[in-house]
Amino acid sequence: xxxxxxxxxxxxxxxxxxxxxxxxxxxxxxxxxxxxxxxxxxxxxxxxxxxxxxxxxxxxxxxxxxxxxxxxxxxxxxxxxxxxxxxxxxxxxxxxxxxxxxxxxxxxxxxxxxxxxxxxxxxxxxxxxxxxxxxxxxxxxxxxxxxxxxxxxxxxxxxxxxxxxxxxxxxxxxxxxxxxxxxxxxxxxxxxxxxxxxxxxxxxxxxxxxxxxxxxxxxxxxxxxxxxxxxxxxxxxxxxxxxxxxxxxxxxxxxxxxxxxxxxxxxxxxxxxxxxxxxxxxxxxxxxxxxxxxxxxxxxxxxxxxxxxxxxxxxx
Numbered sequence: 001x002x003x004x005x006x007x008x009x010x011x012x013x014x015x016x017x018x019x020x021x022x023x024x025x026x027x028x029x030x031x032x033x034x035x036x037x038x039x040x041x042x043x044x045x046x047x048x049x050x051x052x053x054x055x056x057x058x059x060x061x062x063x064x065x066x067x068x069x070x071x072x073x074x075x076x077x078x079x080x081x082x083x084x085x086x087x088x089x090x091x092x093x094x095x096x097x098x099x100x101x102x103x104x105x106x107x108x109x110x111x112x113x114x115x116x117x118x119x120x121x122x123x124x125x126x127x128x129x130x131x132x133x134x135x136x137x138x139x140x141x142x143x144x145x146x147x148x149x150x151x152x153x154x155x156x157x158x159x160x161x162x163x164x165x166x167x168x169x170x171x172x173x174x175x176x177x178x179x180x181x182x183x184x185x186x187x188x189x190x191x192x193x194x195x196x197x198x199x200x201x202x203x204x205x206x207x208x209x210x211x212x213x214x215x216x217x218x219x220x221x222x223x224x225x226x227x228x229x230x231x232x233x234x235x236x237x238x239x240x241x242x243x244x245x246x247x248x249x250x251x252x253x254x255x256x257x258x259x260x261x262x263x264x265x266x267x268x269x270x271x272x273x274x275x276x277x278x279x280x281x282x283x284x285x286x287x288x289x290x291x292x293x294x295x296x297x298x299x300x301x302x303x304x305x306x307x308x309x310x311x312x313x314x315x316x
Contacts, residue, residue, distance in 0.1 A: 001274065029179045032182050035165070036165050048073065051077060051080070064091050087111065096133060109129070111127070170238070185248050200228045201222055202225050203223040204220055228263060234265040241261060255295070258276050259289070274293065274294070
């Protein structure tokens with residue numbers, strides 16, 4: 001992007017040094033890089049299971065969350081695209097109004113998927129249960145369909161790793177007099193915009209208000225637990241933006257899309273950085289996304305396709 005980069009620049013008044021100083025036309029930006037380790041976020045036990053999670057989080061499920069349990073993992077990668085189509089057809093035939101919220105798992109509609117590895121041998125076995133969404137949550141964009149993983153029946157909290165990284169690095173250097181970006185790399189395959197938004201702006205809740213005449217009004221509000229918005233004011237304004245990078249890997253860098261989340265009211269605003277998708281505060285404090293005009297493959301001068309060649313040598 002035309003910046004010159006200094007690693008571990010010296011700061012006045014402290015012996016601590018941030019990871020990078022980027023400068024362009026006399027304008028400095030400080031950047032701190034941090035990894036949200038696997039211990040901080042709920043991820044699958046293996047990369048192949050995580051790949052299944054990522055693929056299934058792209059399926060269209062406006063009326064149901066999915067409870068997924070991998071009963072058996074096959075010896076090779078799962079062909080997730082046919083499974084997505086099969087699940088979408090199954091879910092489209094279900095009426096969410098026929099199933100009450102809060103039911104036991106055994107009372108929910110279920111679907112069992114088995115993938116053959118050849119002959120009569122069974123590889124992958126995955127069981128699904130459809131959890132009906134509340135009427136207010138149906139058809140909402142940006143909500144991943146997978147909600148409960150495995151047999152422990154615990155909701156995944158991918159935003160916890162981001163909060164941990166920000167708590168550790170967000171105020172590590174004091175006032176810098178310039179924009180400050182915290183870049184967080186996550187190993188989670190299920191991390192989505194919903195998780196990041198919850199970590200930065202607070203958990204979204206449905207608020208129901210009952211008037212004296214008995215009428216109800218509904219509104220979506222955020223709990224006072226966001227890193228930037230604890231309920232009534234903007235906080236941690238020294239962190240100008242948070243760059244969220246998911247599953248960084250040379251093989252994927254050509255088509256991955258990372259997002260830089262800009263603080264709505266920072267001490268020092270960061271200029272629009274064109275390499276990444278931007279999250280900005282729009283009208284009525286709505287969060288809007290601005291897509292980059294060029295792909296990462298274009299930025300880094302990579303070929304199409306990338307990577308090139310066979311992943312493994314062909315065997316005779």
